[in-house]
Amino acid sequence: MQISGAQMVIEALIAEGVDTVFGYPGGAIMNVYDEIYKQDKFHHILTRHEQAAVHAAEGYAKASGKVGVAMITSGPGFTNAVTGLADAYMDSIPLVVISGQVPMSLIGTDAFQEIDAVGISRSCTKHNYLVTDAKDLPRVLKEAFYIASTGRPGPVHVDIPKDVTAQIEEFNYDVELDLETYKPNVKGNPRQIKKAMEAIAKAKRPLFYLGGGVINSNAAYEVRELIQKTGIPAVETFMARGVLSHDDALLVGMLGMHGSYASNMAMSETDLIIGLGARFDDRVTGKLSEFAKNAGVIHVDIDPASISKLVNADYPIVGDVKNVVLEMLENLEYINSDRYARWRESIKNFNQLHPLTYYEDSDRLKPQWVIQRTGELLGDNANISTDVGQHQMWSAQFYPFSRPRQFMSSGGLGTMGFGFPAAIGVKAAAPEKTSVNFTGDGSILMNVQELMTAVEKKLPVVNIILNNNFLGMVRQWQTLFYDRRYSETDLSIQPDFVKLAEAFGGIGYRVNTKEEFDAALKDAVEKDVVAFIEVIVDRYENVMPMVPAGGSLFNMMLLEKKER
Amino acid sequence: MEISERRVISVIVINEASVLSRVTDLFSGRGYNITSLTVAPIPESRYSRLTIVTSGSVRVIEQITKQLHKLIPVLKVYEHADLVEKEMALVKFPANENITDISTLCGAYNGKIVNVGDNVIITMIADEPKRVDNFLKLIQKYNPKEIVRSGAVALER
Ligand SMILES: Cc1ncc(C[n+]2csc(CCOP(=O)(O)OP(=O)(O)O)c2C)c(N)n1
Ligand SMILES: [Mg+2]
Numbered sequence: 001m002q003i004s005g006a007q008m009v010i011e012a013l014i015a016e017g018v019d020t021v022f023g024y025p026g027g028a029i030m031n032v033y034d035e036i037y038k039q040d041k042f043h044h045i046l047t048r049h050e051q052a053a054v055h056a057a058e059g060y061a062k063a064s065g066k067v068g069v070a071m072i073t074s075g076p077g078f079t080n081a082v083t084g085l086a087d088a089y090m091d092s093i094p095l096v097v098i099s100g101q102v103p104m105s106l107i108g109t110d111a112f113q114e115i116d117a118v119g120i121s122r123s124c125t126k127h128n129y130l131v132t133d134a135k136d137l138p139r140v141l142k143e144a145f146y147i148a149s150t151g152r153p154g155p156v157h158v159d160i161p162k163d164v165t166a167q168i169e170e171f172n173y174d175v176e177l178d179l180e181t182y183k184p185n186v187k188g189n190p191r192q193i194k195k196a197m198e199a200i201a202k203a204k205r206p207l208f209y210l211g212g213g214v215i216n217s218n219a220a221y222e223v224r225e226l227i228q229k230t231g232i233p234a235v236e237t238f239m240a241r242g243v244l245s246h247d248d249a250l251l252v253g254m255l256g257m258h259g260s261y262a263s264n265m266a267m268s269e270t271d272l273i274i275g276l277g278a279r280f281d282d283r284v285t286g287k288l289s290e291f292a293k294n295a296g297v298i299h300v301d302i303d304p305a306s307i308s309k310l311v312n313a314d315y316p317i318v319g320d321v322k323n324v325v326l327e328m329l330e331n332l333e334y335i336n337s338d339r340y341a342r343w344r345e346s347i348k349n350f351n352q353l354h355p356l357t358y359y360e361d362s363d364r365l366k367p368q369w370v371i372q373r374t375g376e377l378l379g380d381n382a383n384i385s386t387d388v389g390q391h392q393m394w395s396a397q398f399y400p401f402s403r404p405r406q407f408m409s410s411g412g413l414g415t416m417g418f419g420f421p422a423a424i425g426v427k428a429a430a431p432e433k434t435s436v437n438f439t440g441d442g443s444i445l446m447n448v449q450e451l452m453t454a455v456e457k458k459l460p461v462v463n464i465i466l467n468n469n470f471l472g473m474v475r476q477w478q479t480l481f482y483d484r485r486y487s488e489t490d491l492s493i494q495p496d497f498v499k500l501a502e503a504f505g506g507i508g509y510r511v512n513t514k515e516e517f518d519a520a521l522k523d524a525v526e527k528d529v530v531a532f533i534e535v536i537v538d539r540y541e542n543v544m545p546m547v548p549a550g551g552s553l554f555n556m557m558l559l560e561k562k563e564r
Numbered sequence: 565m566e567i568s569e570r571r572v573i574s575v576i577v578i579n580e581a582s583v584l585s586r587v588t589d590l591f592s593g594r595g596y597n598i599t600s601l602t603v604a605p606i607p608e609s610r611y612s613r614l615t616i617v618t619s620g621s622v623r624v625i626e627q628i629t630k631q632l633h634k635l636i637p638v639l640k641v642y643e644h645a646d647l648v649e650k651e652m653a654l655v656k657f658p659a660n661e662n663i664t665d666i667s668t669l670c671g672a673y674n675g676k677i678v679n680v681g682d683n684v685i686i687t688m689i690a691d692e693p694k695r696v697d698n699f700l701k702l703i704q705k706y707n708p709k710e711i712v713r714s715g716a717v718a719l720e721r
Binding site: 118119122123126127130132147179180181182303304305308309 | 577578581582585586589593623626627630631633634636637638639
């Protein structure tokens with residue numbers, strides 16, 4: 001079939017089973033948009049900013065488990081999208097991002113809206129391509145989807161000059177991929193797995209350390225089974241929330257900088273870490289030299305570069321978590337869960353000593369209450385996105401997650417402005433669930449224009465703005481480490497969030513009491529339109545526990561009750 | 565502090581646009597050193613061979629090789645322990661220096677005079693990088709006008 005480069009893009013997307021594309025048109029990508037206009041196989045969602053298009057594609061990918069697709073034009077369209085690429089790269093989210101480029105004849109001439117896009121995206125994508133001939137397009141697009149979704153997932157960027165989208169060539173998508181240099185090892189060495197199981201059988205205080213890789217490899221239910229059968233307690237990273245259900249007796253909690261006391265203590269006292277798809281990030285380990293000092297380490301990861309990068313692995317296992325866990329389930333004969341009864345008991349004691357909690361010691365609502373209450377009211381029926389800041393940490397701490405892919409948040413890059421567009425993508429992927437975005441009065445303004453997208457496309461995201469009139473997380477550090485010098489963090493001057501939502505055709509609520517919150521949430525979930533629920537919360541609440549940056553995991557600041 | 569060691573890493577990559585930037589971006593982006601780097605196509609194949617001289621602790625070197633391996637167009641990464649390593653140097657001398665002395669010295673370092681002009685002579689040597697250092701020290705007294713080093717190439721024994 002002889003078709004144009006632009007048509008090839010459409011055909012490839014259809015062949016890949018893409019049903020939704022997020023994007024924003026412009027000069028260099030117009031040929032492709034012209035073909036989008038002519039087809040009816042997939043949906044295009046016009047966001048109101050390219051950054052939002054990429055975050056929406058991330059939310060879509062995370063919620064659906066499929067590759068997210070975003071399309072943008074050259075120059076400023078591309079540079080606007082870079083934050084999204086970087087975000088997806090840090091959080092291993094499979095995306096294919098297609099950008100237009102100036103025609104080949106103009107590349108290198110500082111042409112209008114020319115920017116060295118692949119030069120910029122190189123360091124924040126898993127791979128990228130500049131397509132210089134339409135003959136290469138079918139292969140490149142096929143590789144892009146394959147690379148994005150296999151091994152350690154990540155974003156792939158494909159830059160296509162305008163004349164290449166006009167070029168007419170033979171299109172055949174049934175090509176065999178010949179990626180001699182890219183062969184992710186998914187199997188996991190059985191002998192090494194056996195040795196790891198023997199180590200587990202000998203350990204006294206083993207601990208599962210679950211990371212986002214468990215979700216990426218769709219292994220949560222196998223991991224639940226493994227934990228159930230071994231009776232070994234587990235901690236989750238921020239990225240792994242939802243792998244275990246909140247009511248699982250063996251879930252200790254989230255660990256790290258804002259992890260629970262019990263989780264951080266368990267990690268400090270364990271004699272064997274069983275790391276599954278986690279990467280020993282600095283927000284998790286605290287001071288490395290003091291981290292889990294007496295523990296052996298089993299480290300399962302698809303990415304060999306993650307193993308022994310920061311913490312030396314005694315049992316390195318390169319492979320897909322799901323495959324490895326299935327193999328582990330075949331090797332349970334040495335393991336007796338009674339052996340860990342005392343260990344489970346001491347973890348229970350940690351949790352009783354300093355449970356994750358908050359005090360209602362203010363006239364204003366507590367942000368933690370709002371999140372907990374949302375969980376009581378919506379629970380499993382909601383998917384949860386967040387922005388970045390205190391509200392993000394409280395969401396991870398207090399929402400009762402019950403399944404993988406329920407929680408989307410910018411973990412690695414910490415991108416304010418992620419939440420709302422991501423929640424739009426989540427809603428597009430999972431329309432049957434309520435899509436909630438917990439956000440802050442700072443973050444929401446970083447992609448507030450997406451109210452328009454949500455209204456136009458009838459994607460009724462419920463944004464719960466925890467309004468503390470502060471860039472709260474930065475304010476917290478200023479309180480604790482900068483002697484209360486609140487440099488540029490006071491957000492007392494604010495828009496009227498209710499009117500703001502209404503101006504776009506959404507619905508707004510301002511909430512001061514528990515009763516008002518219940519009523520607003522109920523109403524917002526029932527009404528099929530994007531909502532802002534602005535909740536006025538205690539301005540000076542801090543996220544606790546807290547391991548100060550660079551401190552040891554077991555040295556936590558704990559929540560103190562305020563004097564009234 | 566972990567001890568920093570000099571290391572030679574060979575990388576076999578697909579010979580395609582921007583593959584060299586992928587490698588050098590990785591080094592600069594992650595704060596690794598490049599002491600020298602040479603590239604040339606491998607005859608009758610679609611691959612090129614990069615020879616990178618770098619330094620770092622054992623952990624850093626391990627990370628470098630793993631991160632290199634993660635680049636999609638990278639086929640193989642060899643971190644050499646036992647190897648034959650050679651580097652070339654070209655040196656320009658004023659023609660009025662003692663040509664016989666210079667020529668003898670070059671001979672001791674696998675080299676010779678390769679060009680004689682009206683005002684300058686150019687010599688070439690090829691030897692182990694340490695010996696090239698040595699050579700360059702010894703020739704100082706002949707007032708070299710210009711020195712070019714090639715960077716190392718290496719093969720595992
Ligand atoms: C794009 C971006 N800029 C700056 C920061 C640094 N930062 C981290 S949290 C935060 C404050 C967020 O304020 P808000 O959205 O109101 O959330 P809160 O902490 O008050 O809950 C800032 C500025 C960031 N993470 N992302
Ligand atoms: Mg705030």
